[in-house]
Amino acid sequence: MFFIPGPVIAALTFPGVIIHEAGHLFFCRLFKLQVFDVCFFRFGNPAGYVIHQQTQDFKAQFFVSMGPFFANTLLCVVFCTAAFLPVWELKVFDPLAYFFYWLGLSIGMHAFPSTTDLSHLWADAPGLAKKGNLLAIVSLPLAAVLVVLNYARVIWADLGYGIAVGVLGPIAIFKALAR
Amino acid sequence: MSDAACSRCGQTFPVRSLFDLNGNTYCGPCVQKTSQEAEERGQPSAYMPLINKSICARCNTYIGTSNNAVQVGGLRFCAACGPLIKDWDYPPWLKLGLAALLLLLVVALAHGRKYFRAGFEMYVGEHLVEKRRYAEALPHLQETLRIAPASDKAALLAAKAALLTGDVGSAGKALQGHNGGHFDDAGKPEFQEVNNMWKRAMDALEKAERAQKLEAEEGKEIEAAQLMHEAASMYPEMSALKFAAESYEEGVAFLRKDYDAFLAIAQKQWKEQAMPQTAAALASALACKYAATKNISFRQQSEEMLEKARQMAQGNADALKNLDEFAERNRYRLESGLIINKAEYDRRFRGAKIASK
Numbered sequence: 001m002f003f004i005p006g007p008v009i010a011a012l013t014f015p016g017v018i019i020h021e022a023g024h025l026f027f028c029r030l031f032k033l034q035v036f037d038v039c040f041f042r043f044g045n046p047a048g049y050v051i052h053q054q055t056q057d058f059k060a061q062f063f064v065s066m067g068p069f070f071a072n073t074l075l076c077v078v079f080c081t082a083a084f085l086p087v088w089e090l091k092v093f094d095p096l097a098y099f100f101y102w103l104g105l106s107i108g109m110h111a112f113p114s115t116t117d118l119s120h121l122w123a124d125a126p127g128l129a130k131k132g133n134l135l136a137i138v139s140l141p142l143a144a145v146l147v148v149l150n151y152a153r154v155i156w157a158d159l160g161y162g163i164a165v166g167v168l169g170p171i172a173i174f175k176a177l178a179r
Numbered sequence: 180m181s182d183a184a185c186s187r188c189g190q191t192f193p194v195r196s197l198f199d200l201n202g203n204t205y206c207g208p209c210v211q212k213t214s215q216e217a218e219e220r221g222q223p224s225a226y227m228p229l230i231n232k233s234i235c236a237r238c239n240t241y242i243g244t245s246n247n248a249v250q251v252g253g254l255r256f257c258a259a260c261g262p263l264i265k266d267w268d269y270p271p272w273l274k275l276g277l278a279a280l281l282l283l284l285v286v287a288l289a290h291g292r293k294y295f296r297a298g299f300e301m302y303v304g305e306h307l308v309e310k311r312r313y314a315e316a317l318p319h320l321q322e323t324l325r326i327a328p329a330s331d332k333a334a335l336l337a338a339k340a341a342l343l344t345g346d347v348g349s350a351g352k353a354l355q356g357h358n359g360g361h362f363d364d365a366g367k368p369e370f371q372e373v374n375n376m377w378k379r380a381m382d383a384l385e386k387a388e389r390a391q392k393l394e395a396e397e398g399k400e401i402e403a404a405q406l407m408h409e410a411a412s413m414y415p416e417m418s419a420l421k422f423a424a425e426s427y428e429e430g431v432a433f434l435r436k437d438y439d440a441f442l443a444i445a446q447k448q449w450k451e452q453a454m455p456q457t458a459a460a461l462a463s464a465l466a467c468k469y470a471a472t473k474n475i476s477f478r479q480q481s482e483e484m485l486e487k488a489r490q491m492a493q494g495n496a497d498a499l500k501n502l503d504e505f506a507e508r509n510r511y512r513l514e515s516g517l518i519i520n521k522a523e524y525d526r527r528f529r530g531a532k533i534a535s536k
Contacts, residue, residue: 018276022277025269028267029266029267035264035267038267040270040273053264078284079284079287082284082290082291083287083291084298085295085297089298089301089332090294090297090330090333091327091330091331092294096286096287097294100287100291175306178302178306179306
């Protein structure tokens with residue numbers, strides 16, 4: 001395993017950071033939460049952030065925390081699907097396709113919510129899950145997996161996730177269409 | 180720093196020593212009592228130093244007791260920050276960036292259209308190969324290779340589908356079209372599988388070629404048929420080899436003067452593949468039966484089959500030429516009642532020195 005400083009990785013995959021923070025901002029606005037500060041990209045740790053009002057509404061909390069995960073994953077699948085065939089299956093050298101694949105992977109590898117995003121969810125979900133809140137029940141295992149994956153970033157779990165989504169997503173789509 | 184009065188005990192204290200609880204100002208001892216009472220009543224009981232409420236929670240500007248300040252939960256913001264946090268707008272560059280991203284997405288999808296087609300055809304082909312519907316799969320995979328001839332997967336799948344339908348020509352075209360037959364990862368199981376099939380097909384074709392040469396030699400009919408059967412069993416997917424082996428059996432039956440077997444095979448072949456050659460072979464077998472039995476119906480049938488062969492060969496100069504040559508021998512067989520092979524006929528009537536059937 002080789003070490004590349006976080007800011008270098010963030011710089012190489014900056015579209016993903018911007019999309020991730022834009023996702024947080026979008027859901028804050030959607031749920032009418034006050035936003036105190038936003039940084040879409042910087043050379044530092046974290047590479048971007050959205051500081052917003054805390055809320056007791058679990059639905060708002062869930063979507064503000066997890067929204068970027070879903071949005072980045074979806075965009076990763078879409079861009080990688082557009083470029084997957086020439087890059088992986090057809091072995092056609094097409095620079096534009098490689099550009100789209102880079103864009104898709106950059107977005108995909110910044111899908112994970114930060115540990116701070118997850119901590120609020122993690123704190124409230126168990127209590128609500130006991131009361132039968134469906135979203136809380138769903139969010140518990142998801143948050144647990146994401147916490148583990150977040151720690152596994154040191155072994156490139158984020159890149160692995162991006163590649164997995166960017167490869168398996170298009171394969172699943174094309175195979176489903178071909179049947 | 181100014182002084183302010185505790186709302187409970189009424190005494191005046193420096194602002195830095197006072198606290199805020201639910202919008203009221205308290206001194207240290209009073210805030211603790213009030214907080215405890217509020218907690219007992221189930222009301223909000225959290226308090227904070229009053230000084231924290233005097234500065235903007237976002238930009239730290241001193242706001243004191245300004246009426247323009249905006250209160251959000253327990254936090255106060257200056258007049259400049261207040262509207263911003265209530266409706267934090269997307270920066271213009273982000274809106275432009277997202278619009279550009281959408282445009283890129285459209286470009287990506289439009290640009291990838293031909294690849295989608297190629298990929299879609301490949302996955303359809305792969306699905307059909309998995310279902311062992313090889314003949315149906317081949318055209319799909321060939322369409323993929325037309326757009327992307329360097330695709331390992333499509334080339335190997337097309338070659339596999341072609342080989343498993345006995346179409347060696349298409350398999351060779353798919354493999355040769357891929358970097359002249361070169362594959363980077365020759366250790367892949369998919370490559371090994373196709374490579375083994377290809378070798379098997381080539382060995383069978385080599386045997387078939389040898390059988391064909393033997394069959395052209397007089398008296399080697401049995402050996403030729405045996406070799407062609409070996410080729411057919413080595414590569415059963417190629418039905419033409421089995422068909423050829425059967426037709427070589429006609430020669431063996433003729434050699435053994437087993438005209439019933441000759442007729443049975445010729446009839447079967449004609450039923451399976453109606454073409455000038457099988458029609459002529461059946462005409463030949465019927466003529467043999469006539470010569471052996473003098474049953475006029477065999478003669479009539481033989482002449483009818485020969486006529487059918489002629490009709491089917493219309494437009495095919497080579498086939499017509501071969502039929503003219505055969506018709507002469509067949510007529511001789513029907514009229515003389517003598518059964519001789521082509522080599523003997525050539526020797527007797529054409530003055531040929533080199534025997535050929």
